[in-house]
Amino acid sequence: MIRTPAFLSGLGRFYIGLVLLFLYLPLAIMAAMSFNVSPFYQLPFEGTTEWYLALSGNDSLIEASLNSLKIAVLTTIIATILGTAASLALFRYDFAGKRVIQSLLFPPIAIPWLISGTAMLIFFFGTGIGRGLHAILLGHVALALPYVIIVVSARLATFSRDLEDAAASLGASSWQTTWKVTLPCIAPGIVAGALFAFAVSFDQFVISYFLATPGQTTLPVEIYAAIRKGFTPEINAVSTIIILFSMGLMLVVSRFFRFGGSQ
């Protein structure tokens, strides 16, 4: 146990407070402004729910939101299934080139999205895959896969192979072993991976931006277009909603998966 003098630990707590203030103040202000009468964020503050009402009548924003949700759900399903299968293979079997296979997971995460996004645009356009929601889905799954594989593999690392061997020696087929023993044991990891995939897709802007077409677009792309056209207070309202939504989602994730917490 290290003893830190009271004034130093007090200073430390104060500093963390400042950092949290920096992280949350602009978001809090945006949320407050979404309830302000003035569309130009003028003070004094006067409360209204006008912008949320306007939002409910904004068809293009609502359609874009539904697209975002649809793509995020599909991304979650596809990336979780493919990613879990790949994690199981990497966990169970040993083969030449395994390290290379594992290191191939990093380019989608590490390459700037601007580069992967424009590369997808070129390739999808050139091969006739084209742009639109299906192209966005292709890209989102590719971005989410590495996260699912990393999270599920982390959970598998705490799983004992002996359990699989025991099930096999008691006569379970490898299919039964997988469904009845392995998957239930790593379920929290799979759920966490799925929620990560959802968050990656739902918040993704850059890739969607290059692959969207005017009729087929997602919420962040629509928000960006609105910001660049000029300020619309409805954007504050919709932004506040999606920030609360994403953060709420990650609070749920944190119950399933501790991000390198105390242990």
Next chain:
Amino acid sequence: MAATMTQENGLRKAFPLLLPAYAWLTLAIFLPLSAMVYFSLLTSMSPSEQSSSLTLENYAAFFSDPLYVTLLLRSLRLGLVVTLICILVGFPAAYVLAKIFKGRAREAIFLLVILPFWSNSLVRVFSWSMVLREGGILDTALNSILPFEVTFDLMYSYPAVVIGLVHSYLPYMVLTCYLSLQAIDDALIEAARSLGASRLTTLRRVVAPLALPGVLAGSALIFIPVVGSFMEPRILGGRGGTLYGTVIEDQFTAVYNWPLGAALSFILLAVVLVILLVSAPVLRKTA
């Protein structure tokens, strides 16, 4: 002999499980990146034209026009500035979190720090426009405290871009520093202190070297995307926010010179890779 047998067997069994995921990655990441390299070698054309031939002129354009080099240097400098500020702000925060807070308070605050990271980055950048503009919150607050009138308008400026980017990427640095600081045994720090080292010496000679891998990992995670950023400078930088990333975006969404855009993207990728390779030995030595 037996080992290679099981290895071959392993690959045969692993293959069907790996194939869907890696086929998808190939289709959506690896083939597009290869296509981009090929495209960067085509003569300038609009995407609808079919006639084009192989050329190096897009790469020549980068080196002959000082504008591109200037903008690339500007973007690299921005990456450096943002990374440094994130280290200066994030490391102490991670230290306090790892060594002063305990138990549930630590977990809760850790979650609070990384939570914004999982919300929409576009929206977070946008939220700063309400704080930084003239007549915005900061302006109003300063003027109500100060006895004299000041005009405070950081919106559409370089500092605004830096603030927005630091806000976006700070959680990365706190996360990676926290992970490596947490792994340091408190007994080491105690030993240094009981042997007479001052707090500062302990921090400099014991804690900092052990935490370096975390700092470097965080730096890589921040530097790479910041160099390629285009949305943040567009929203917060205004006219002065022209950077290498925004020029690439323009080639694809406004000018429609895709081959040039591909060449500029590929140069950015190459520069980032070279920087990573150069720093890799340092990383390995400290790890």
